[in-house]
Ligand SMILES: Cc1cc2nc3c(=O)[nH]c(=O)nc-3n(C[C@H](O)[C@H](O)[C@H](O)COP(=O)(O)OP(=O)(O)OC[C@H]3O[C@@H](n4cnc5c(N)ncnc54)[C@H](O)[C@@H]3O)c2cc1C
Ligand code: SF4
């Protein structure tokens with residue numbers, strides 16, 4: 001096994017608020033797997049959607065500043081849990097291959113952009129660098145009895161040329177991890193559909209429709225929970241589930257986990273460490289059922 | 302040698318950016334040149350007559366024409382000078398169109414470059430010798446590779462014309478794709494009713510020898526005298542005695558074999574005859590599924606075969622055939638659509654290909670002509686057709702239009718309504734390409750009389766919803782998104798070159814494009830010729846084509862072969878290498894480098910020497926550049942001739 005995995009870690013702004021449990025669980029999981037994370041010193045917002053909708057060079061400058069911070073601690077490989085941050089960091093690197101654009105960005109920076117830093121998602125390094133087979137070996141508490149669908153959202157793997165990870169139409173990374181953790185994975189047909197993203201603010205009806213469809217589909221295929229890898233997807237499906245039920249007249253009660261939370265549980269970490277209490281749709285019943293399954297098995301043995 | 306120079310305007314093609322009169326004036330100063338002029342169209346009748354007259358009037362010993370590429374008109378002008386009594390190799394061409402006027406706009410620079418090219422040509426011409434072709438007899442048998450409708454047409458036309466025909470077909474039956482089709486556009490006539498009798502004709506024609514389940518192993522020789530090694534793949538059934546009774550198929554316990562003829566709609570037995578009308582109607586064993594061949598157990602077919610023709614020990618067999626010409630008719634294959642994740646990438650059983658749908662529609666197909674969903678055998682109500690799957694899509698490396706899927710999709714929509722009057726068909730399309738005779742009328746019928754819902758736009762996603770498939774796409778005419786609840790989705794999968802096309806091309810020494818389709822001799826004027834003498838093309842191997850065009854090419858290729866064989870002897874090209882025996886030191890380097898094996902070692906008064914076999918030499922000139930002694934010289938492109946051109950160019 002590769003024991004020398006070592007990355008710079010860029011948490012992104014959501015990690016300090018709405019997706020704090022994603023950050024907690026990502027850090028805890030990496031620690032449990034001996035993956036060393038080095039916090040990017042004095043990191044700042046990547047600019048998120050607002051920056052690139054108004055000015056591409058500003059957006060790239062915000063990313064480039066953070067990449068420079070990575071380089072400042074002597075690292076050239078950075079990971080982040082958030083697909084949205086990842087897309088911004090990668091887009092900046094890609095755009096800066098063009099000299100004219102790079103010059104524009106550099107004008108906004110204190111020191112010229114260091115373009116050598118490569119960026120990946122936490123999910124990608126777990127699958128590609130750590131390896132699913134190695135994860136399987138570390139499972140101490142299999143997710144027996146959990147019927148789960150994996151939902152990737154629309155930007156984790158796209159555009160394919162930029163993200164360079166998994167299949168852009170039919171990703172399997174989280175499906176495979178969940179399978180390795182012992183869960184029963186039901187193929188989720190809308191895995192790369194949009195949840196409505198930040199339209200939750202200006203046009204809530206869009207999210208009600210799009211995320212509603214995701215929940216309807218999850219229900220129809222018998223998924224008892226969904227796993228995600230994106231703070232925005234998770235928020236729309238979890239925090240807004242009640243609103244969606246209201247708007248659509250549905251009665252969903254589907255816990256929406258970050259994949260790292262379930263991974264941590266399977267590795268033997270506690271619910272508290274995984275921030276399970278931060279979820280809006282309570283996973284209590286599901287987690288209890290899983291625990292039950294385990295005690296039944298123990299008794300039998 | 303007295304030389305005449307003719308500088309062509311090519312209408313305005315050359316004259317617009319080259320001062321042809323100035324080029325002619327400059328040429329008059331070159332050594333040997335006694336006459337030079339510019340002419341409007343040198344290749345026209347008056348243009349050629351001018352050359353003939355000049356040769357006679359000025360007693361010319363050689364002619365230079367500065368005009369277009371030699372690919373097209375070198376032959377023309379060689380005939381012209383021959384008409385005036387000169388040897389045709391006392392002629393040179395300078396290409397001032399493709400190499401000058403079409404690629405540069407600067408008239409002065411173009412004129413100077415043209416002068417240089419003409420100077421090179423005259424210098425070479427001064428060193429040209431009269432060359433005389435030899436005659437050789439030809440073998441008037443023809444090989445047809447591929448037994449699809451194009452190959453069948455070529456074979457029957459050649460055989461009816463009195464030629465002996467050898468046909469080699471890769472699979473165990475001829476018929477190609479057309480044998481798998483139910484009905485054909487635009488007449489909606491039954492495919493097997495029109496093709497079946499022609500397949501029988503192939504089997505029964507006294508002039509045709511058919512090797513089915515066979516492939517080309519090796520091709521040697523040249524036009525008029527090819528030697529072909531055919532690999533007859535082991536069928537494990539003695540075809541001389543097999544009556545095609547099919548008892549073996551009934552009894553074979555291994556019923557999970559891949560049914561390629563039915564495009565894997567359903568399974569077949571390990572020993573099988575692909576379909577009842579197969580030609581030849583003979584059984585073969587698929588070794589991947591035969592328990593006897595795999596585990597040495599079973600042997601049931603050997604017990605039940607009334608003619609005792611099962612032979613589990615059979616090996617591949619090699620046969621040599623001698624022919625004078627070859628027609629390649631290896632057709633096409635279907636694009637592997639599973640690269641499209643948005644269509645499910647192969648995960649949904651009710652998303653099928655157009656050819657699978659043809660098998661389903663066919664009364665002799667695996668479902669007996671009933672349209673059924675592969676998943677649950679139910680009749681579909683909503684059928685969605687998606688066009689341009691693996692066509693006109695750069696992102697999957699297939700930018701070209703397959704050309705016949707618009708038509709067969711309309712056909713399949715019509716047939717769907719005929720089979721299931723309660724059904725509703727939807728067609729997602731980019732454009733409708735229906736350019737043949739009665740074709741547009743046909744697609745309109747699908748829309749207007751058969752109520753097919755044509756939606757202009759691409760499909761972005763197919764996903765399962767309950768036991769249906771939700772097809773989501775854009776309607777670009779309405780500017781909206783559409784979603785259709787489909788029971789069955791049929792993909793109009795595009796055509797690509799047939800598997801193994803490039804390997805076969807290497808054996809035939811013909812060129813192919815970046816997609817593996819074979820290159821015709823000229824895109825307009827030599828549609829069924831290749832650049833290798835004696836090798837012709839027919840059908841979809843040259844590019845996707847529907848049946849009428851494939852058949853047209855089959856007949857055209859046959860006409861070319863019959864034309865070639867109308868002579869008893871052919872002239873060999875004298876532009877081959879010759880060894881100067883006095884200079885040759887017998888080092889053998891040329892023997893090693895010749896890619897065609899055209900040079901052999903001989904004993905000359907006790908000394909080792911090289912000798913070129915003229916009929917095999919292709920005139921590539923590799924030996925000439927290899928020989929350390931300058932002993933082997935390619936005629937018409939000798940070291941001296943090439944150096945004189947270089948000197949002419951580099952004199953300043
Ligand atoms: C779904 C579908 C529906 C269609 N419907 C129509 C229609 O209604 N009307 C119409 O006009 N056209 C239709 N077409 C087009 C039609 O199929 C083609 O025009 C026709 O098959 C071309 O004939 P071909 O002989 O050139 O090639 P093919 O039919 O492909 O035949 C080639 C033959 O060569 C053999 N072969 C290949 N490689 C080798 C090798 N190396 N050595 C020996 N043998 C080899 C193959 O096994 C095959 O038997 C349809 C096509 C499809 C896919
Ligand atoms: S024929 Fe029609 S369906 Fe086929 S590739 Fe061309 S445009 Fe597309």
Ligand code: SF4
Pocket residue numbers: 880884885886887888889890891892910911927928929930931932933
């Ligand atoms: S390379 Fe030249 S010298 Fe050597 S064998 Fe060939 S012809 Fe003779």
